[in-house]
Amino acid sequence: MGDYIFNGVLYLIAIGFLIFSFVKDKKKTKMALKKAWKAFENLLPMLLGIIIVVGIIIAILNPQMIAKLIGKNSGFLGVLILAVIGAVALIPGFIAFPTAALLLNAGAGYMQIGAFISTLMMVGVITIPLEITYFGKKVTIIRNILAFAFSFLVAFVIGKVVG
Amino acid sequence: MKIFKRYLFFIIALVLLGIVFIFNVSMGIKAVSTLTYSLKEMAMVLPPIFILLGLLDVWISKEKMMKYVGEGSGIKGIIIVFIIGSVAAGPLYAAFPVAAVLMKKGAKFSNVLIFIGAWSTTKIPMFLFEMSSMGAKFAITRLLIDIPGIIIIAYAIYFMISKKERERIYRLDAKNPDTI
Numbered sequence: 338m339g340d341y342i343f344n345g346v347l348y349l350i351a352i353g354f355l356i357f358s359f360v361k362d363k364k365k366t367k368m369a370l371k372k373a374w375k376a377f378e379n380l381l382p383m384l385l386g387i388i389i390v391v392g393i394i395i396a397i398l399n400p401q402m403i404a405k406l407i408g409k410n411s412g413f414l415g416v417l418i419l420a421v422i423g424a425v426a427l428i429p430g431f432i433a434f435p436t437a438a439l440l441l442n443a444g445a446g447y448m449q450i451g452a453f454i455s456t457l458m459m460v461g462v463i464t465i466p467l468e469i470t471y472f473g474k475k476v477t478i479i480r481n482i483l484a485f486a487f488s489f490l491v492a493f494v495i496g497k498v499v500g
Numbered sequence: 501m502k503i504f505k506r507y508l509f510f511i512i513a514l515v516l517l518g519i520v521f522i523f524n525v526s527m528g529i530k531a532v533s534t535l536t537y538s539l540k541e542m543a544m545v546l547p548p549i550f551i552l553l554g555l556l557d558v559w560i561s562k563e564k565m566m567k568y569v570g571e572g573s574g575i576k577g578i579i580i581v582f583i584i585g586s587v588a589a590g591p592l593y594a595a596f597p598v599a600a601v602l603m604k605k606g607a608k609f610s611n612v613l614i615f616i617g618a619w620s621t622t623k624i625p626m627f628l629f630e631m632s633s634m635g636a637k638f639a640i641t642r643l644l645i646d647i648p649g650i651i652i653i654a655y656a657i658y659f660m661i662s663k664k665e666r667e668r669i670y671r672l673d674a675k676n677p678d679t680i
Contacts, residue, residue: 344544344625347588351548354555365558373554376597377546382506384542384593389513392535393520396527427591430626434633441634451642454634458621464593466509471596473669479660480613483653484620491645498641 383467390463391427398422407453409446416452416492419445423456424485427463448496455488545590549598557601565605573608578651581611585618595619600673609666610658617650 358366407415468477521528569577630639
């Protein structure tokens with residue numbers, strides 16, 4: 338879908354710049370690739386762990402189970418449950434949106450789904466340890482709390498406009 | 501020993517996965533299929549991001565970065581980081597190393613936070629996908645609240661932390677050779 342096209346475009350841009358860089362200065366290009374590898378290697382170990390934990394969580398929480406808890410009339414409790422799940426989960430967009438659409442069909446409310454999508458994208462409880470290594474404890478925690486609170490506003494507006 | 505420590509979390513996760521398999525094989529298989537998907541996503545999305553990140557670090561001087569998104573870059577700086585964050589592809593964790601480079605090069609902290617916010621929610625590829633699966637009304641409503649929300653959250657954090665803490669974070673990212 339859209340994501341694949343953009344990913345392809347991203348590759349084209351990266352390769353284009355890489356060739357341009359190589360033509361202009363081989364040494365600098367080599368250094369850039371070295372730095373790229375180092376940054377990647379730094380991210381890798383924690384990332385692998387996170388991916389496994391997410392796989393386990395998604396396996397435990399199946400859509401049917403979620404749909405039961407967050408029906409249209411679940412009100413604030415439904416919003417809260419989905420906001421928490423969204424905050425903890427780290428589901429790739431390709432899975433998240435079809436899952437959300439599925440939940441809507443299964444009877445979930447727009448407000449509840451709005452909360453889910455919003456916290457899913459903005460809040461990352463599982464990646465907090467990783468975020469801390471880049472931003473420190475204080476900023477990471479404040480950012481996640483503010484994003485979590487903001488998601489309720491998003492949910493409310495979506496519930497009013499779409500629901 | 502250092503390598504072991506770095507991979508400790510990964511090892512714990514592997515053990516957890518093993519435990520899931522022991523208790524419920526089908527659940528374990530489901531977990532593996534999800535994580536295979538995530539690994540594929542990671543393998544597809546990360547290489548170009550990291551190549552661009554390396555090139556950015558080598559070619560864009562600190563002076564240039566400061567001019568465009570540093571202190572005093574004003575609204576222009578906000579728009580630039582919003583665009584950089586929105587054209588990105590990939591999950592939020594991939595944004596952190598890029599943010600580290602921005603900080604190292606002297607980007608204003610509020611702009612780095614806006615960049616993180618944009619990467620997390622206003623990504624164009626994600627928006628297109630959201631439109632097709634959730635409907636235009638849902639996607640556009642969310643985008644319209646998120647844009648001011650991201651800026652407000654960024655400035656709220658910016659004003660909530662002290663200058664000293666901010667400088668500590670910048671040093672954290674500049675000093676650690678591993679974060680580039």
